[in-house]
Amino acid sequence: MQVELEQVQVVSGLCRAALYFLSAVGMGICLFRGRGRKGRGPEKLLLLGLLAMGTGTLLNAYYVKLGLSESWGRVLGDLVLVNAGTAVTILAMYLLTIKFHLVALALRREAETDPLTGLYNRRIFFRELERRLQRGGGFAVAVLDLDNMKQINDTLGHQVGDAVLKAAGKALRRSTRGEDISARYGGDEFAVLFASQGPPVEKFKARLKDNLLAELPYTGGIEVGISAGVAYCPEDGRDARSLLSAADARMYAEKEARKNRCYPFGLQAEGSISP
Secondary structure, eight states: OHHHHHHHHHEEEEEEEEHHHHHHHHHHHHHHTTTTTOEEEEEEHHHHHHHHHHOOOOHHHTTTTTOOOHHHHHHIIIIIIIIHHHHHHHHHHHHHHHHHHHHHHHHHHHHHHHHTTSSBBBHHHHHHHHHHHHHHHHEEOOOOOOHHHHHHHHHOHHHHHHHHHHHHHHHHHHHHHSSSSSEEEEEEEEEOOOOOSSSOOHHHHHHHHHHHHOOOOOTTTOOOEEEEEEETTTTTSSSHHHHHHHHHHHHHHHHHHHTTOOOOOOOTTOOOOOO
């Protein structure tokens, strides 16, 4: 009976050791395929922990055949290698959990933001607008458009055009509150979903103008104008289409009103030379 029990313990130990080693082999293959990548510390730590647990389990099961005394076999196998491997494995799993969480946050941010400006993208803007409409109450929506962007892209190149768009994104973030949703609406258009009725229109435009002027790159004397239209819920509509149509109409009306006169909201970066 005692012999049979010992045989069962040996087979059980062998199975557990095989499981640990197979897991370590799988982890080793993953590390090999991802060689050259940075941030692989937790995976390497997990591999080390699995190898230690497998070695300790195997040593505990076969210490007699290895010529070790029972005390040394069990101490070295169970108390040292298995326990140390378990601790290392737990630490590695904790670090991997943190790593996966950070990766998930990065992927979520990438899916929600515009890669050029860092603002929310169009999809998130419409999602938040629909949620705000469902909650009810009054709020404001602004639609903004950068002027002369085609001239900047054709004259100075798209790199300068991208720099202007980035500057507009930074200026918009600085001109709105944390609870407001600022988004790149598309191309050179932006949109803001204010948490409430928002600031007075002229005050918002003046703040945006100052912030944009501080961020603009060299534009070779080409003025970067910005047109803005604001619509209010429920006065201008109770659905997304009505609100955005009203804001669009006011934005284009402002753009047309100053086509044949000096831009009151035209901007030049410091150091630009007028033609």
